[in-house]
Amino acid sequence: MKRVYVWTLPTRLFHWLFVAMILGAWISTNEDRWLSIHVAISSALAGLLLFRLIWGLMGPKYSRFNDFNFSISALKTYLLGIFNPSRTYVGHNPAASYIMIAMLATVALAIISGFLAYGIQENRGILAFLHTGAFSEMDLFKEIHEFFVNVLWVLIAAHIGGVMTDRFLHASDRTLTSIIDGHKNIEGESATLSVLQKIVAIIGIGGSIGILIYALSVSNNPLIASHTPKMDYKKELPLFVNECASCHTLYPPTLLPKQSWTKLMGELSNHFGDDASLEPADTRSILEYLLAHSAENSKQEMSVKMMQTLQNRDIIAITQTPFWKRTHRHIPIEVFKNDRIKSRANCKACHSDVEQGTIEDNAIKHITIKG
Numbered sequence: 001m002k003r004v005y006v007w008t009l010p011t012r013l014f015h016w017l018f019v020a021m022i023l024g025a026w027i028s029t030n031e032d033r034w035l036s037i038h039v040a041i042s043s044a045l046a047g048l049l050l051f052r053l054i055w056g057l058m059g060p061k062y063s064r065f066n067d068f069n070f071s072i073s074a075l076k077t078y079l080l081g082i083f084n085p086s087r088t089y090v091g092h093n094p095a096a097s098y099i100m101i102a103m104l105a106t107v108a109l110a111i112i113s114g115f116l117a118y119g120i121q122e123n124r125g126i127l128a129f130l131h132t133g134a135f136s137e138m139d140l141f142k143e144i145h146e147f148f149v150n151v152l153w154v155l156i157a158a159h160i161g162g163v164m165t166d167r168f169l170h171a172s173d174r175t176l177t178s179i180i181d182g183h184k185n186i187e188g189e190s191a192t193l194s195v196l197q198k199i200v201a202i203i204g205i206g207g208s209i210g211i212l213i214y215a216l217s218v219s220n221n222p223l224i225a226s227h228t229p230k231m232d233y234k235k236e237l238p239l240f241v242n243e244c245a246s247c248h249t250l251y252p253p254t255l256l257p258k259q260s261w262t263k264l265m266g267e268l269s270n271h272f273g274d275d276a277s278l279e280p281a282d283t284r285s286i287l288e289y290l291l292a293h294s295a296e297n298s299k300q301e302m303s304v305k306m307m308q309t310l311q312n313r314d315i316i317a318i319t320q321t322p323f324w325k326r327t328h329r330h331i332p333i334e335v336f337k338n339d340r341i342k343s344r345a346n347c348k349a350c351h352s353d354v355e356q357g358t359i360e361d362n363a364i365k366h367i368t369i370k371g
Contacts, residue, residue, distance in 0.1 A: 005190035006090060007182040010201035011063045014052055015179055017205065021045040021212075022107075022152075033364040036224045039118055039125060040215030043223045046111045047211045051204025052104060058200065060191040062091035068101065069094040088170055090188035096162055103155045110148035117141040121301050122361075128227040131299060224362075228300060231357030237289045239282055247276070249348045250355040253293035254303045255318055257310060261290040264316040272317070302359050319344040340367060 007015075021041050028038035056065040068091075069075075075094040092100060119127025120141055166175045178184045193201075215223045233250060234241045244250055253261065265287040268276045278286070295303040302323075309322035318324055328344075335341065341349040348354050353363040 002185070002187050004090060004184050004186055004188045005182055005192075006062050006178055006184045006186075006188070008060050008063065008191050008193050009182070010055065010193070010197070010205060011059070012179055012182055013201075013205050014048065014055065017048055017208065018045075018052075021048065022156075032361040033366065035122075035361040037216065039114075039224050040212060042111055042114055043215050044208050044212035045107065047208035048205070049104065049107055049111070051201075051208060054200060054204060058197065060193055060197060061189065062191050065101075067091050068097035070097055070101075082165070083169065088186055090184065090186055093162075093166075096159070099155055099159050099162065103152065103159065106148050106152045106155060110145055110152060113141050113145040113148060117145050122226070123228045123300070124226045125224060126222055128225075131227065226358070226360055228358050228360075230353070233355070233357070237286070240286050240289055243278060243282065243286065245355070247274075249346060251318060251347070252354065252357040252359075253290045254295055254298035254300055254357060255306060256290075256294065256316070256321075257296055257307060257314075258291050258294045259312070259314040260310075260316050261287065261294055263314045265290065267316075300358070317345075318347075335367060338367060 021044060025038055025041045025045060028034040028041060055063055058064070061067060069089075071094065075098065078094045089096075115125060115127050116130070118125045119130045121131075121139070122128075123131040163176055172185055174184050211223075215221060220226075231252070233245075241250060256264075264271075265283055268278060268283065295307050298304075306321060306323045309326070315321050319328075336344045347359075350365050350367060351359050351363060352365055353360055
C-alpha cells in the first residue's frame, strides 16, 4: 500500500489548535469571572476560523473545499456501504465533508452570536455600541449562542464517531494517526505546499495565536473592554458616601428601583434593626440622587435583570430579591459565614467593583475557605 502525505502541517496545526481553543472556550464558561478569558479564546478562534476559510479556497489538495465531496448520491452510497471495507477515501469522505462544513459554520454562528450577546447584554467588546435601550432586555442572542454551542457538541460527537468507525473498518489506512503525522496508507497523490501557501499559513495560524496572547495579556483591550463607566460616588455626592458607606457596602443606586429606595429612605429610623436617621435635608438629598440613578434609569444588565425579577415589589434588602437569590443559589452557606465575608450583604467581599457602580464578571474575587 502506498504511503500518501494527505494532511500538511498547517492543516494539522489548525486541527489541534481548533480542538484546544474549543475546549478552552468550554472550560472558561465554568466560572463567571472567566468570561473575559472565554471571549479572548473565542476571538482567537474567530481568527483561526478565518484562516481555515481562506485555506479552504487556496490551500493544498485535500484541504480545499473543492476537494470535499458534497454529492448527495455519494453520501447515500457511502452511508449504505459504510461497512464495506473496500471503499476508501484519501481526503474527506462524503459524510466527513458535510460534518466539517457544518462544524465550521456552527462555530462561526456561535462566535457571532456570542459577540452579540457580549456587546448587547454585557456592554463589552467590539459590539458594545449595540448596548442601547432597544436591546437592554434581550436574552435572545445568549440563547442563540447556547443553541449553536449545543449543536456543535452534537457535530463533534458525530465527527469522533466517524473517525472511530473508520479506524475500526479501515485500520490499515491510518486515518486516525494521519492527523498527527499527515500520512495515510492509501492509493493517491501526496499534498504539497507552495511558497504562497506557506506564507498564508504562517500569517493565519500565527495571527490567531497572536490574538489570543494579546487578548489575554493586554488589559482593557478592545476585544474584552467594558464600556460601562465606573462611578466616583465621592465626587458625585459626598453625602451619599459619608452616610451610607460608613456602615456597610456602598450599594449602587442602579441595583434597586425607585419604589424600593423610597421605602428604604422612609424607614431609616428602623434600618434593618438600627436607627440610621438623618437630617431631613440630607435624607431628601440622598433620596433624590438614588431615584435619579435607580434601576429604571440604568441599562446595565444587573439593573435590567433586577427589574425583570422584582415585578413591582418594593423589596429593600438586595439579598432578598429574586435576582440575587438566583445568581447566588449555588454558593454554600459556609462561604457567607467565612471570616472574610461574614454576611450575605457584604457584596464588596467578592465584587471588587461594586462600590464603583458596576458588577463585572471579571471583577469577582474567588474566596477560598480553609478547613
